[in-house]
Amino acid sequence: MKILIAEDEKALQSSIQTYLDRDGNVCEVASDFYEAQQKIALYDYDIIVLDVNLDTGSGLEILRIIKKEQKKVGVVIISANSSLEDKLEGLDLGADDYITKPFHLAELNSRIKAVLRRGKFGGSDTIEFHEIRVNTSSRTVYVEDKAITLTRKEYDLLLFFISNQGRVLSKGIIAEHLWGDNSDLLDNFDFIYVHINNLRKKLKGAGARYIKTAYGSGYKFIAE
Amino acid sequence: MSSALLLLTAAALFIYTKNLLDNAIEEELYSQVAFIEQNIEQGKAPKTIQPILSIKQITDIRPTQVRDTMIYDPRQDEVELFRELSKSTKTVNGVYEIKVRVLVVESEDIFMGIAISFLSILAIAFLILFFINKSRNEKLWYPFFSSLNKLKNFSFDTKEPIVFELSKIQEFNDLNNGLNELVTKIRSDYNNLKQFTEDVSHEAQTPLAIIQAKIENIINENDISDKQYEELSSIQEDIKRLTQLNQRLILLAKIDNDQFANPKAINLNQFISGRVKDFQGISKNTFQIEVTEDAHVKMDPYLAEVLFNNLLGNAIKYSQPESEIHIKANTLMFRVSNIGATLIDNPEKIFERFYKEGATKKATGLGLSIVNKICKYYSFTPSYRFLESEQLHSFQIDFNE
Numbered sequence: 001m002k003i004l005i006a007e008d009e010k011a012l013q014s015s016i017q018t019y020l021d022r023d024g025n026v027c028e029v030a031s032d033f034y035e036a037q038q039k040i041a042l043y044d045y046d047i048i049v050l051d052v053n054l055d056t057g058s059g060l061e062i063l064r065i066i067k068k069e070q071k072k073v074g075v076v077i078i079s080a081n082s083s084l085e086d087k088l089e090g091l092d093l094g095a096d097d098y099i100t101k102p103f104h105l106a107e108l109n110s111r112i113k114a115v116l117r118r119g120k121f122g123g124s125d126t127i128e129f130h131e132i133r134v135n136t137s138s139r140t141v142y143v144e145d146k147a148i149t150l151t152r153k154e155y156d157l158l159l160f161f162i163s164n165q166g167r168v169l170s171k172g173i174i175a176e177h178l179w180g181d182n183s184d185l186l187d188n189f190d191f192i193y194v195h196i197n198n199l200r201k202k203l204k205g206a207g208a209r210y211i212k213t214a215y216g217s218g219y220k221f222i223a224e
Numbered sequence: 225m226s227s228a229l230l231l232l233t234a235a236a237l238f239i240y241t242k243n244l245l246d247n248a249i250e251e252e253l254y255s256q257v258a259f260i261e262q263n264i265e266q267g268k269a270p271k272t273i274q275p276i277l278s279i280k281q282i283t284d285i286r287p288t289q290v291r292d293t294m295i296y297d298p299r300q301d302e303v304e305l306f307r308e309l310s311k312s313t314k315t316v317n318g319v320y321e322i323k324v325r326v327l328v329v330e331s332e333d334i335f336m337g338i339a340i341s342f343l344s345i346l347a348i349a350f351l352i353l354f355f356i357n358k359s360r361n362e363k364l365w366y367p368f369f370s371s372l373n374k375l376k377n378f379s380f381d382t383k384e385p386i387v388f389e390l391s392k393i394q395e396f397n398d399l400n401n402g403l404n405e406l407v408t409k410i411r412s413d414y415n416n417l418k419q420f421t422e423d424v425s426h427e428a429q430t431p432l433a434i435i436q437a438k439i440e441n442i443i444n445e446n447d448i449s450d451k452q453y454e455e456l457s458s459i460q461e462d463i464k465r466l467t468q469l470n471q472r473l474i475l476l477a478k479i480d481n482d483q484f485a486n487p488k489a490i491n492l493n494q495f496i497s498g499r500v501k502d503f504q505g506i507s508k509n510t511f512q513i514e515v516t517e518d519a520h521v522k523m524d525p526y527l528a529e530v531l532f533n534n535l536l537g538n539a540i541k542y543s544q545p546e547s548e549i550h551i552k553a554n555t556l557m558f559r560v561s562n563i564g565a566t567l568i569d570n571p572e573k574i575f576e577r578f579y580k581e582g583a584t585k586k587a588t589g590l591g592l593s594i595v596n597k598i599c600k601y602y603s604f605t606p607s608y609r610f611l612e613s614e615q616l617h618s619f620q621i622d623f624n625e
Contacts, residue, residue, distance in 0.1 A: 009430055015437035018445065080429035082471055083478065084526050102433035102467055105440045153505065167444045170457050172464065179506055184468065185537050186506050187545075215453035218443075 001025045001046040001116065006036040006062065007078070008055040016049060019105040020112070022166070033057030040066060045073050047112050052079040052090070060093060067094045074115040078103065104173045110163040129162050130223055132207055143207055153178055154199045161211065161221035168214045169221075230342065238338050242331060246307075249326050250290060253309035256324045261313045264320055275306065278323045285312040285319055292328070305330055367391035371400055378407065380414055383482075422477035425470040432470070436463050465588065472590040475530065476577075479597050484524040487602075492519040492553045499532055500551070508546045509562075515553040521623055523602055531598045534591045535560050535619050542566075542617065556625055561618040567610065568617070574608050595619075 003025050007013040010031065017027045028043070030036035033056040040048065040062065048066070052059040063075055075097075077090045082100040090098050096115040099108055117125055117136045125137040133142040139155060141148050150158065160177050161169070171192050175183035178195070196219065200208040214220040260279070263270055272278045275295045288311040294303045306325040313320050371388050378386060386407055388400035439456050442448070448456070478484065493515045500511045521528070535558075539549050543562035550561045566581075573579045575596035578589040599606040605622040 009434060011434045012430065012437055015434065015441050018441050019437070022444075078433075080426050080433075082474065083483070101429040102436040102463060105437050167440075168453075170443075170460065172457065172460055176464075179502075182502055182506055182533075182537070184464070185503070185540050187541075191506055215448075215450045217457065218453065 003027045004045045004048045006030040007051040008032055036062050047074045049076050063093045076111055106164045106169055106173050110160050113163045127162055148202050153195050157195055157199055165221045168218045170218045234338055234342055241334055249307050253324050257309055257311050257322055260322050265315050276325050280321055281318050282321045367396040418477050418480050422474055425474045428470050432463055469588045472588055476597055479601050484527050487522045487524055489520050489522050490528050499536055507540045509543055510548045512548055512550045519554045527598050534595050557622045559618055559620040561616050563615050564617050571608055
């Protein structure tokens with residue numbers, strides 16, 4: 001996938017690039033409004049990660065240009081402003097998702113993949129990981145072509161794992177992905193153990209081994 | 225000063241009056257004696273009348289003298305002061321001594337009279353002056369008190385500037401102008417400060433995002449030890465706390481800046497069951513919900529979410545594991561109660577910004593102050609109660625409908 005990261009903070013820009021590069025994506029960067037404007041005019045991207053506050057102009061203006069020119073590109077907005085109006089404005093203008101700083105790269109990655117999967121931008125609604133196949137439009141999961149039934153949280157967890165395969169996911173990151181702001185009400189991570197253990201059981205033999213413990217308290221979804 | 229003058233006048237008046245009376249009495253005595261002398265010469269010597277007149281024959285002429293004497297008056301049963309004039313007069317019938325006496329008004333009485341009249345004058349003058357002054361002062365100071373009243377009612381929550389009344393008195397106008405400048409300055413400083421809080425919090429989000437992203441990359445790109453992973457995870461936890469703190473400060477600033485001006489009627493029944501469903505996934509508490517079907521409250525949906533999330537989250541966080549949380553709501557109020565063993569040390573401070581009970585939970589100390597802020601914004605009344613017998617902590621919000 002070809003991704004443009006329009007973010008004026010170089011440190012954040014390169015961190016996002018590092019993370020996304022690992023999945024074999026081609027990432028390009030734009031550090032200000034004009035560079036972003038130029039790049040979207042010259043090249044086609046599958047996804048643009050767009051900061052609202054670019055140095056020399058508004059990211060929302062870039063979004064307007066994209067929509068005006070009817071470019072087929074998914075847009076994930078990143079913003080330092082968590083207010084609802086900002087979020088709604090971004091989504092009204094046609095952004096596909098909106099994420100507030102600070103965010104976990106794993107979360108950003110899973111949002112980008114979700115946008116891609118919605119199909120409009122060259123993605124597919126089927127994800128495969130060895131013998132596991134997930135159809136994201138019907139929300140069904142197959143192991144060796146046999147459908148298994150997952151709860152909503154288990155399904156979200158599996159998708160999050162596959163999206164961020166090969167990366168270490170701390171319990172905190174997983175909790176935030178599954179429960180959002182409510183996750184800080186968790187006294188401990190027992191709820192996560194329960195969901196992960198259930199998911200392991202349902203994925204059966206080989207599948208169960210994909211969910212590995214990393215560094216004692218994190219998880220990593222990876223084939224041998 | 226004036227009282228000294230008053231005393232002096234009273235003393236002078238006393239001496240003058242006493243002198244006047246003394247002179248009058250002496251004159252009277254002399255004239256009576258003259259009459260009696262005349263009568264004696266004509267051979268009609270009057271009889272002695274005690275105590276005011278006594279006539280007796282003596283052998284030699286004594287000098288004329290006036291003196292004070294005390295004589296017992298049986299009718300009044302007291303000793304009275306008399307002035308007495310004794311004079312010897314030589315007639316053809318021999319030498320007579322005439323003693324004439326007049327009851328003297330006692331100095332005491334004069335003094336009392338003067339004192340009473342003075343005091344009455346004083347009292348009347350004081351009363352009249354008091355009322356005249358009062359009504360005049362009221363008029364004179366009206367602009368001052370009007371300004372004072374406006375200052376007392378001043379609040380940062382209202383956006384209207386204070387309009388002081390124009391007065392005919394230059395000094396009050398100067399005062400009002402000074403106050404106006406002060407209020408304008410304070411208000412603009414206050415607004416700057418509010419904006420500053422919001423700006424700082426916003427600005428902090430980007431560096432936090434960078435730290436967060438770098439930590440994730442360090443974990444994924446390097447071979448690190450378990451110990452290093454623990455350290456990095458702990459940094460991530462603190463970033464999360466800082467993020468929450470920031471978001472809450474921004475929210476408080478936004479409420480202060482009046483950025484939630486689209487209230488909608490919210491059906492509490494649907495709303496609360498939705499919230500509870502969310503919480504059931506992460507809490508082992510049981511929820512007993514008692515919300516009337518038509519219960520509703522008019523407020524911004526986002527603020528409603530924050531308000532009820534904070535209260536319910538608070539109840540979950542501080543409840544005993546797997547205990548029951550009771551939620552009751554109708555159009556007039558909302559109440560959430562949870563069982564918690566620990567007594568709150570300072571219940572009166574519980575809604576204050578950055579107040580934390582104990583150090584056991586990693587709290588920002590802003591959750592309940594946000595609740596308080598939202599309540600204030602909508603003129604709701606939040607309250608906290610602890611029922612010791614059941615160890616029941618209750619937070620209640622009266623919607624004041």
